[in-house]
Amino acid sequence: MSLLEFSRARAAWADPVRKLKTLESFARTEEDGGRDIAAALKVVRDPEARKHLERHAKDEIRHANLFRGRAAELRAEGIASKDTEEAGRAYDLTHGKLADQTNAHGFLRVALADEMGEIAYIAMLNVAEKRAAAMFRSNIRHLNHDDTTRAIFESILKDEHYHVAWTSTILQRWKKEGRGAEVKRALSLAKGSRFFGAWKRLGARSAAGFSRVALVVIYFTLIMPFGLAVRGRKAKGGWTAPLAPRADLARLRSQYG
């Protein structure tokens, strides 16, 4: 866990509003994870992996309920009014984004088993669960002041260890069965995608900053003449005829008319 993540986690658990939002975002992530793993059961054929996936899916749903229940308790204690939640939302661990963009597992998206195939899927789960276990361990360190939440994380951490163990065991077996190269490649891709994701996020943030500056420059150069030309002009009122009275395929294909 990076220093940045460590300090972000510390700040999040120290603030009641952010704590509540983080618990709720974890609940959403776990619930989504559980559903996706249940969906993967339809695709993964290995009987041993299927047995573990079944339990894994149930674990994730149970974790979701634990997180959601704790969040509800905190709400009931009046930890955060809705107003302060709205204000605090931009500062919680999710940064106000949806759970699937910043989830506890790092990069678990929907219906991945279909796209990836079973080896890549189990490898991705293995990497994601290791990351989740590390994240939960770190979170526990910041929860000394809240025994109830800490106990929830500790119980979930045990499950995460089991998830790491079973995915590792299956991957090892596949290696022994002569699929070592596939497993190695899948693990590299899974690890790489995480770092690539972080790199992309950094790039996107920098680009966003530069783009805004560029747009201001455009405003005072390219837009200015048009702006001065139409200044003070009123928008046209009254009825206008539609560009296309009826929908047809040609019109529906167009992003404009």
Add this chain to the structure above:
Amino acid sequence: MRILGLTAFNRDAAAAIVDDGVTIAAAAEERFTRVKHDAAFPRRAVRFCLGQAGISAQELDWVVFAEKPSKRFERLLAEEIRAFPKSWLSFPRVLFPWFGDRLWVRGRVSEELGVPPEKVLFSESQRARAANAYYNSPFDDAAVLVADEALEWAATTLAHGKGNDLEILAEISHPNSLGLLAATASERLGLGGAEGIGRLFALAGCGEPRFAKEVGSVLKLESDGSYEIDPALLERAISPAREPGGPLLWTDADRRHADLAASVVRVLGDALLHVARELHRRVPVDDLCFGGTLAGSADLNARLIAEGPFKRLFVPPAPGDAGSALGAALAATYGLEKPARKPLPHAFLGEDVLEAETVSGQRAANDGEIVERLAGTLAQGKTAGWVRGRFEWGARALGHRTILASPLREGVREYVAASVKRREPFLPLCCAVPAERASEFFEVPAGAASASRFLQLSTAPKNGTKSSAPAVLHVDQRARPHLVDRETDPLFHALLVRFGEQTGVPILLTTSLNQRGDPIARGEADALAVLQRSQLDLLVVQDRIHTRS
């Protein structure tokens, strides 16, 4: 022909799937993400819709996005240019997401769903709203009115629906937008801008329109049936605004904010009636389908039917942003092919109940036991939550994710608002009544039965209702009744009848099963959270009965 409709990036992202004109499923993204008015790409709603239809995205014939992105971009750019140089700060903020994402919606949809880009179509947002209002209605020849904020240019649209054909007749363009007027008023009153328009309508019920002249000065009704709004005067006309962080003034001591809201709603009603008369001149029929955000106001709908030129009114269960996903799918269905019309029989188009991983609660033996238990609890003056079947499409709870209470005592509304919903007391509660007995208690206009089935109309109570069921009346002395058909929802109907047998009044107070700031409950876990956090006495989820103890 299987068509998926989508709306996103504005507010209330949603997805809907239509197969040969039959709506298979429709849901707003907020129900799944639990983020109120979630505007993100509706991934989960799409997944649900495809699952409900039992197909993969690759098996879709078309995917229709309920907006013409380039046209909307043009409108925003023009608006920024017109506001030069004051718009220098808003320009990068408004246009940045367009260059990054929204101008490339075809690619985004194609990538998210794994469908070829040529399968992605676009419908104007107003056409989608008009299609949502008309094709879901039981009418075969109807005038269609859409009033909303503008996404592309059009803000108010007149259309004519006949058989399976929908023709757009005329439009009024931004900034002449009644939706913009409502959104500005909501902003000025600190209700949350466009997302708070529903609360603005509710607040209006607590006030008198004493500022109607001042607010009306911003809006000029033209002799051709159109109207003009001077956006430069909007802020000044909508006064007195609420101080940032200040209290909302709506009680007897000082109700100036409620009066301002009432004034805005009065002006909006006048303008809508003016436009409706012009629509009737162009399309001289008896039936009106009304869509767009303003159609979410039960009071405006009541005025349209009481004072307008049309005899019958239909408002779809989701007339605004979310509904445009279904409307886009319907517009494409009937634009590309001409299947027979299939009016929407009910609004239960969402996901079936997700049961929580708990073993709590006792199981009822049959529906009769559930009805008996609920009726008994409610007759004692207690409150109950009821979760069953697929959740409702739209913002109204129609019995599948609903909080119920007895309306027989005064003060119940305030109790439900404070102790169960934990929300502002000025937000109205609705009530449910067996459709065949509605006329005993309410002045439901003959042509408004369709709108009342989806809880889109406020009505005056009959003389005896105030004494027999005082809590059904909102501050404005009007009620919002949901007419429950025996055929459409036999279990809810049975509950109302049983409650009536026990108390003499077959009416129950209803409101959505959620708390302040949360979307309506999706499954058992959300419902249990409400039970845990509120003073709700009983919760029935399918056949499982949970009590506070």
